[in-house]
Amino acid sequence: MCVNHDKYKIEFYNFATITKLNMPVTAVNVTSKFNTAELSFEDFQKIVINDYRIGYESRQASLLGRREVLTGKAKFGIFGDGKEVAQLAMAKAFRPGDWRAGYYRDQTFMFATGMSNLKEFFAQLYALPDIEKDPASAGRQMNCHFATRFVHADGTWTNQAETLNCAADISTTGGHMPRLLGLAYASKLYRDNKELDDQKQFSTGGNEVAFGTIGNGATSEGLFFEAFNAAGVLQVPMAISIWDDAYAISVPAKLQTTKEDISEILKGFQREDGTNGYEIFKVRGWDYVALCETYERAVELCRAEHVPVLIHVTEMTQPQGHSTSGSHERYKSKERLDWENEHDCLLQMRKWMIESAISTDEELDALEATAKKYVRECQKEAWNGLLSEITVELNQVAGLIDELANESESADALKVAVTELKACIDPGRRDVIAAGRKALRLTVKERLYGRQALINWLKLEEEKNGERFNSKLFTGTMQSPLNVPAVHAQYEPDAKMLDGREVLNACFDANFERDKTIVAFGEDVGAIGDVNQGFAGLQNKYSDLRISDTGIREATIVGQGMGLAMRGLRPIAEIQYLDYLLYAITVLSDDLASLSYRTRGGQKAPVIVRTRGHRLEGIWHSGSPLGTILNSMRGMHICVPRNMTQAAGMYNTLLRGDEPALVIESLNGYRLKEKLPANVGEFTVPLGHAEILKEGSDVTVVSYGSTLRIVQEAAEELEKMGIHIEIIDPQTLYPFDIQQICADSLKKTNKLLVVDEDMPGGGSAYILQKILEEQKGYYYLDAQPRTLPAKEHRPPYGTDGDYFSKPSEDDVIEAVYSIMHEANPGKFPELY
Ligand SMILES: Cc1ncc(C[n+]2csc(CCOP(=O)(O)OP(=O)(O)O)c2C)c(N)n1
Numbered sequence: 001m002c003v004n005h006d007k008y009k010i011e012f013y014n015f016a017t018i019t020k021l022n023m024p025v026t027a028v029n030v031t032s033k034f035n036t037a038e039l040s041f042e043d044f045q046k047i048v049i050n051d052y053r054i055g056y057e058s059r060q061a062s063l064l065g066r067r068e069v070l071t072g073k074a075k076f077g078i079f080g081d082g083k084e085v086a087q088l089a090m091a092k093a094f095r096p097g098d099w100r101a102g103y104y105r106d107q108t109f110m111f112a113t114g115m116s117n118l119k120e121f122f123a124q125l126y127a128l129p130d131i132e133k134d135p136a137s138a139g140r141q142m143n144c145h146f147a148t149r150f151v152h153a154d155g156t157w158t159n160q161a162e163t164l165n166c167a168a169d170i171s172t173t174g175g176h177m178p179r180l181l182g183l184a185y186a187s188k189l190y191r192d193n194k195e196l197d198d199q200k201q202f203s204t205g206g207n208e209v210a211f212g213t214i215g216n217g218a219t220s221e222g223l224f225f226e227a228f229n230a231a232g233v234l235q236v237p238m239a240i241s242i243w244d245d246a247y248a249i250s251v252p253a254k255l256q257t258t259k260e261d262i263s264e265i266l267k268g269f270q271r272e273d274g275t276n277g278y279e280i281f282k283v284r285g286w287d288y289v290a291l292c293e294t295y296e297r298a299v300e301l302c303r304a305e306h307v308p309v310l311i312h313v314t315e316m317t318q319p320q321g322h323s324t325s326g327s328h329e330r331y332k333s334k335e336r337l338d339w340e341n342e343h344d345c346l347l348q349m350r351k352w353m354i355e356s357a358i359s360t361d362e363e364l365d366a367l368e369a370t371a372k373k374y375v376r377e378c379q380k381e382a383w384n385g386l387l388s389e390i391t392v393e394l395n396q397v398a399g400l401i402d403e404l405a406n407e408s409e410s411a412d413a414l415k416v417a418v419t420e421l422k423a424c425i426d427p428g429r430r431d432v433i434a435a436g437r438k439a440l441r442l443t444v445k446e447r448l449y450g451r452q453a454l455i456n457w458l459k460l461e462e463e464k465n466g467e468r469f470n471s472k473l474f475t476g477t478m479q480s481p482l483n484v485p486a487v488h489a490q491y492e493p494d495a496k497m498l499d500g501r502e503v504l505n506a507c508f509d510a511n512f513e514r515d516k517t518i519v520a521f522g523e524d525v526g527a528i529g530d531v532n533q534g535f536a537g538l539q540n541k542y543s544d545l546r547i548s549d550t551g552i553r554e555a556t557i558v559g560q561g562m563g564l565a566m567r568g569l570r571p572i573a574e575i576q577y578l579d580y581l582l583y584a585i586t587v588l589s590d591d592l593a594s595l596s597y598r599t600r601g602g603q604k605a606p607v608i609v610r611t612r613g614h615r616l617e618g619i620w621h622s623g624s625p626l627g628t629i630l631n632s633m634r635g636m637h638i639c640v641p642r643n644m645t646q647a648a649g650m651y652n653t654l655l656r657g658d659e660p661a662l663v664i665e666s667l668n669g670y671r672l673k674e675k676l677p678a679n680v681g682e683f684t685v686p687l688g689h690a691e692i693l694k695e696g697s698d699v700t701v702v703s704y705g706s707t708l709r710i711v712q713e714a715a716e717e718l719e720k721m722g723i724h725i726e727i728i729d730p731q732t733l734y735p736f737d738i739q740q741i742c743a744d745s746l747k748k749t750n751k752l753l754v755v756d757e758d759m760p761g762g763g764s765a766y767i768l769q770k771i772l773e774e775q776k777g778y779y780y781l782d783a784q785p786r787t788l789p790a791k792e793h794r795p796p797y798g799t800d801g802d803y804f805s806k807p808s809e810d811d812v813i814e815a816v817y818s819i820m821h822e823a824n825p826g827k828f829p830e831l832y
């Protein structure tokens with residue numbers, strides 16, 4: 001066959017020649033030529049064949065992976081079949097230093113870049129709890145949830161500028177978009193802020209692109225639109241690919257997207273002469289050449305000019321349906337299924353390769369046979385890896401139970417336990433440990449030599465399994481804020497009395513001076529220095545690259561912080577009021593708080609989320625939803641400073657540590673006078689260290705934030721009534737009172753009252769659990785432990801609304817008094 005090879009040359013974009021291109025709004029089958037370095041046909045042929053091999057192996061992994069789930073070896077499977085070819089093209093544009101934030105369809109991209117491989121793919125499918133085998137999540141995440149490790153075991157960063165980087169996936173659709181914004185924004189700061197030029201471990205002059213992937217259905221999520229708009233405003237190097245297979249599980253595009261076409265409706269974001277905005281590309285998912293050209297062109301533009309780009313990849317398919325949970329024959333028409341078969345991207349690529357004389361049927365048949373075999377070998381290796389470890393443990397426990405059986409009255413039942421264990425098909429650690437625990441129960445009343453051996457073994461395994469399944473909620477390394485040394489605040493004899501906000505301002509100023517990687521942003525944070533002026537004057541001093549305003553977009557403010565923090569910067573991401581934190585809770589809970597855990601310490605994002613809350617006026621300006629926060633943000637420190645000096649000390653601690661935290665300043669405290677510490681940027685408030693604010697012998701009152709002042713005021717009247725309360729400020733709710741000062745106090749008072757502004761059963765229930773259960777405080781109680789929270793509804797606007805909804809001084813006095821009445825009704829008769 002005679003082939004015109006020139007026709008098949010891919011022309012690569014020349015980085016140096018980029019000027020502002022007049023890009024088409026959408027380019028179906030981009031063919032425009034840009035210039036330069038041509039490959040020989042042979043080189044080109046090798047690249048294409050190699051790409052096909054990667055794509056084909058990936059497809060085999062999807063097919064085999066599904067089978068492994070359906071035969072019960074793995075729990076759940078979701079795969080990237082039908083999306084292979086676009087990802088091969090995307091991988092070509094991915095460079096060292098670049099980032100991916102994507103979703104569960106991206107296995108081909110991960111294989112093609114080398115950020116993952118088939119063995120790791122199967123190890124994750126089987127949930128192998130081992131960072132060597134599944135470096136992404138150590139078996140903690142469902143399959144196809146990707147991540148690279150960029151934190152060493154000692155907590156230090158790897159050299160991200162030299163590696164290919166993948167931020168850890170989450171399962172929630174669109175949930176990664178805020179983080180993607182932050183990853184891209186980091187390059188902007190590294191390029192534009194020359195003070196950061198020496199941060200070579202994280203960036204090469206801001207030349208990195210953050211690649212995002214998202215399904216067509218997930219673009220219906222608010223987080224997608226919020227991040228999309230923000231990136232257009234900020235002009236960051238973010239390249240979003242939309243994998244459009246016209247479905248989101250069973251729901252078709254018609255019910256997802258206006259006009260059934262996401263790039264069509266996003267056209268208004270297209271940049272024009274003199275405006276910011278996006279470059280938008282549209283290309284078919286089975287057209288290898290067009291995809292390669294589009295990615296090359298789009299990404300180089302994005303990289304060079306820091307223009308966000310959208311690549312809408314259409315006509316993708318799902319050969320096996322959405323996941324192992326169902327079959328797509330249930331909701332796709334025969335016509336659609338036929339169309340999908342015909343437009344399978346690998347089939348189309350193969351056809352094109354043969355038509356173009358890049359390869360032949362026979363060569364590709366041989367390649368496919370080899371690929372199939374290789375994938376099978378990788379699968380077997382992963383499975384055998386798991387099986388061999390568990391077999392060792394199974395034999396150990398079976399041996400120990402057998403020994404018990406030799407001397408026990410329950411020999412029969414023990415033998416049954418062993419037989420059942422050995423009969424398990426695909427046994428797991430659960431079966432092994434459960435058998436051991438059962439054996440202990442069966443022999444509980446016997447004094448047997450073998451019991452201790454079994455107990456010892458179980459304890460050792462508990463430790464190992466704790467590491468496997470329960471470790472790394474926080475980084476827990478030497479860099480942890482819990483290891484930041486305590487430094488006391490020092491005061492000059494003539495220390496100034498300032499508004500609380502000015503103490504904070506001085507703290508931020510000192511820290512910005514000390515560490516040039518610190519940045520702060522949020523609504524009204526830049527020009528006016530936040531609504532309460534904590535950052536007043538600092539933008540002028542440190543530039544709008546370091547202290548900046550953002551749009552009203554809480555979720556992406558947190559995501560912006562998260563991406564920056566993952567790339568070595570120290571963000572303070574501000575949420576204007578605590579009540580608005582709910583708009584960011586998905587990012588805080590799903591993404592930020594779970595990051596260390598879901599990568600078993602392979603990634604971290606030490607973001608400080610700054611906000612202000614508790615008492616003020618009105619339904620949306622007096623929130624204190626600590627129960628919500630504590631329950632949804634395990635994996636973050638929760639700081640509730642009673643005044644701005646304590647807040648400053650906490651910022652000083654957190655800015656020197658590497659774990660994420662939320663700091664809730666007391667909204668009504670900015671104008672109260674506080675003494676300025678001489679070391680305002682240096683002193684630290686250690687996390688988890690409760691403070692006794694007033695000693696007393698009658699009732700222990702635990703409170704935090706704004707209610708502490710009320711408790712302190714109540715204490716004065718109570719003293720006059722002959723009641724001496726001990727007031728404890730835990731200062732941080734997570735960690736909570738590490739030294740167990742609360743329980744110690746109960747040894748003296750034997751009575752407990754918890755006061756806060758959350759709903760009944762919210763933050764106060766958490767505190768009770770900590771003191772009564774964890775600290776074993778129940779042991780010292782002589783009276784019923786009490787909580788004094790706010791009412792169940794939100795507080796109405798106005799002073800009276802506040803009085804009748806939140807704990808008042810009168811309420812505290814009466815609650816304490818009633819506890820005293822319960823203990824000694826003779827001395828403290830009923831009030832009314
Ligand atoms: C926030 C959230 N809502 C719902 C789901 C359940 N869910 C998982 S995948 C999916 C469909 C996603 O479709 P699309 O974005 O088009 O990606 P595709 O799977 O088609 O590649 C849904 C609804 C989820 N994981 N997260």
Ligand SMILES: [Mg+2]
Pocket residue numbers: 215216217243244245246247248249
């Ligand atoms: Mg879809």
